[in-house]
Amino acid sequence: MSKEAMKWAMELAPPMPAQLVATLSGLAYHADSHGRGAYPSVARLAAYTCKDKRSVQRDIRKLVELEFIRLGDQDKAAHLPEGKRPEVYDLAVERTVPGGRAADSEVTRTSRVALASSRRRGGKKKHSSDAFSASGTGDVGVTPDVDVTRDVDVADGVTWASQEGWRGRHPNQLPEPTTEPKDIPPPPAPERETPGSLHNLPAPSREATDGQQQEDAAFTAFYSRYPRKAGKGNARKAFAAAVKRGVKPETLIAAAEAHRDYWRRARTETRFIPHPATWLNSERYDDELAPVEPPTYAKASGDYEPWRNPQDTSGYYEEL
Numbered sequence: 001m002s003k004e005a006m007k008w009a010m011e012l013a014p015p016m017p018a019q020l021v022a023t024l025s026g027l028a029y030h031a032d033s034h035g036r037g038a039y040p041s042v043a044r045l046a047a048y049t050c051k052d053k054r055s056v057q058r059d060i061r062k063l064v065e066l067e068f069i070r071l072g073d074q075d076k077a078a079h080l081p082e083g084k085r086p087e088v089y090d091l092a093v094e095r096t097v098p099g100g101r102a103a104d105s106e107v108t109r110t111s112r113v114a115l116a117s118s119r120r121r122g123g124k125k126k127h128s129s130d131a132f133s134a135s136g137t138g139d140v141g142v143t144p145d146v147d148v149t150r151d152v153d154v155a156d157g158v159t160w161a162s163q164e165g166w167r168g169r170h171p172n173q174l175p176e177p178t179t180e181p182k183d184i185p186p187p188p189a190p191e192r193e194t195p196g197s198l199h200n201l202p203a204p205s206r207e208a209t210d211g212q213q214q215e216d217a218a219f220t221a222f223y224s225r226y227p228r229k230a231g232k233g234n235a236r237k238a239f240a241a242a243v244k245r246g247v248k249p250e251t252l253i254a255a256a257e258a259h260r261d262y263w264r265r266a267r268t269e270t271r272f273i274p275h276p277a278t279w280l281n282s283e284r285y286d287d288e289l290a291p292v293e294p295p296t297y298a299k300a301s302g303d304y305e306p307w308r309n310p311q312d313t314s315g316y317y318e319e320l
Contacts, residue, residue: 035091218249255285
C-alpha cells in the first residue's frame with residue numbers, strides 16, 4: 001500500500017461524484033508511490049466498496065472517462081493466468097487541487113456545491129474534473145445565495161420566535177393574565193401511600209364474601225365424598241364452572257355420593273375411577289347408574305359352603 005497514492009485519492013484529487021471515491025481509493029490502495037501499477041480484481045474492489053461487480057465496472061469506466069485513471073503497463077499482471085488478468089491502471093496523480101478537496105478556496109468549494117446540488121436534483125452533473133482555469137472561475141453556473149439576508153427587524157439578543165408582537169394575536173385567543181387570580185383554593189394534597197397497600201380497589205361486598213365462602217364449603221363437601229382424590233385445583237375450577245352453568249351444588253354433592261356407592265358395589269378399582277375434574281367437565285353427574293347384580297357362587301363339592309359376612313346385606317363378603 002502506498003500512502004502517497006492513498007493521500008492523493010482521499011484528499012488531493014479534484015472533486016468527483018461521490019460514488020467514485022471508494023473505487024478510486026481501492027485502486028490507490030494497490031498502486032505504488034507514483035500511483036502506477038494498480039491491478040486489483042473487480043471482485044476485490046467490490047468487496048472494498050461494498051458494491052456489486054457491475055457497479056465497480058461502471059465506476060472504473062467513469063473514472064477513465066473523467067481522466068482520474070488511465071491504462072498502465074499491462075505486463076505487471078503477466079504472471080497471472082491468461083483470462084484472469086485484470087486491467088492495470090495508473091492514477092492521474094498529477095491532477096491535484098491546491099490545499100486538497102477540503103480547501104476553502106472558491107474554485108474547490110464551488111465545484112463541491114455543483115456536484116452535491118446536481119446529485120440532489122437527479123439531473124446531469126457537470127464534470128468537476130475538468131482542468132481548473134487560471135482565473136479560478138470553475139463551475140460558473142453555480143453562484144452563492146446572494147438573496148439571503150438576516151432578520152433585520154429582530155433586535156439584537158432577541159430571536160425571531162421570542163420577539164413579542166411579531167405576529168398578531170388571534171381574536172379567539174385569551175390574553176395572558178397580568179396578575180394571579182385570588183381566592184382559588186390550593187389543590188388537595190395527594191394521599192400518602194403506605195407500602196403494600198392496594199389503592200383504587202373497591203372493598204369486596206359482604207354478599208360476594210358470603211357467596212365465595214358458601215361455594216368453598218360446597219366444594220369441600222363434594223371433594224370429601226368423591227372417592228378419588230386427584231387434581232384438587234382443577235377439580236375446584238371444574239366445580240365452579242358447573243355451578244356457573246346452573247347446576248346446584250347440592251346436585252353435584254348428591255351425584256358424587258351416588259357414584260361413590262355405585263363404584264363400591266361394582267368393586268371398581270380406584271385407577272379406573274375418573275378424576276373429579278374430568279367427571280365434572282364431562283357432566284357425568286347426569287349419568288344414569290345401572291343396577292349392580294349381586295355375584296353368584298358355585299356350589300362346592302361336598303358339604304362346603306363359602307363364608308359370608310352376616311352383616312353384608314348385599315351378598316358380598318365384606319364392606320369396602
